[in-house]
Amino acid sequence: MHAWFKKVLTGTTALLLVGSSSAVAQVGLTSNVATVALTATKNATLTVSPNASTATLASITDNSNANNFTPVSLTTAWNLTAGSSVRLVGWFATPAQALANGTNLIPSSRVEGRVNATAYSPFTAGPVGGLGVAGGSLQLFSQAVGSGSYLGTRTDQLDLRLDLTGTTTVAGDYTGTLNLQAVVQ
């Protein structure tokens, strides 16, 4: 009877051990790993923002280049993935009539521009990087960019003037539109 008891006890213990090992196995049971692929794309950007939409010249002085418009501040911002330079171009859509007063026209060759107090140049160049028109454009700056400067910004003061040296104008209001656009090359 003692042997019987020992064997029964041994068997019971074994069963208990089997049961307890199963319990441990189910705590901490893990599933497969499912995944979600995430992609967020930041697009390349290039913007030009003037601080004013109007530049005025209150009184034209004939036969002079002392015809300064009110300055305009331009902020150019870029966030790029490629390219070697950012260029800002100004142009008149119709160079022969940069400003007009009825049939009285001032061509783009009489309008000069500069940034940051450099020398004035007329709007008589060709397009840059596809921007602008032949004979009515001016590159205002070219900023080198690279992998360390693909995210950047700069602010420039644009000065504009009329060079009416050797000419006179008919009295009246002359208006026109200067286009400003940046391009990456």
Added chain:
Amino acid sequence: MRFGRWRFSLLALSVILALRARDLPAQVRIISLAATAPGALSVTVTSGAVQTIAVVADNAVNNFPAPVVIQTTWNVQPGQTNTVNLMAYFSVPAQALLGGSIQIPSSRVLGRMATGVPVTFTALTQNAVGGVGSAGGSLRLFSVNIGGANKNASRTDNLDLQLNLVGFPALPAGAYTGVLNLRAVTQ
């Protein structure tokens, strides 16, 4: 004759021993039988396994476009399992999304499960649960108590994701990619 008497005695002894042997209790051999059905636990993304924000806006909360639909299935023993938990986590919390040298940490990725625990958008900054997840890069999505009625069950939940760039430095242009892991664990 003497030999014959001895032979008789031996035969008689054998009979006695044989009869005695029948009276002895048989030796009992106990064979314990144990058959354990292993628990089953699986996670499947039925849709939304690829999430793309086409145009990321700086300094703003960007929503991933569609919910991640997750089906979790289990077959466990109630007496041995208290809860089934679903975890979302990034392996490296400091770089949940990566674009070149720019790292977006998991604290900028928020998850919401209306049918789970984070019913409002919550950053993936929690710790692992039951050994599943990463320290500071995890989020427990749900925890369901197990009983007899749901020991063998399945549920489907929607996980909404956001990328919170409010106050984060402007991102250089480019693509930022990462992998969000989903895994269930019993406790």
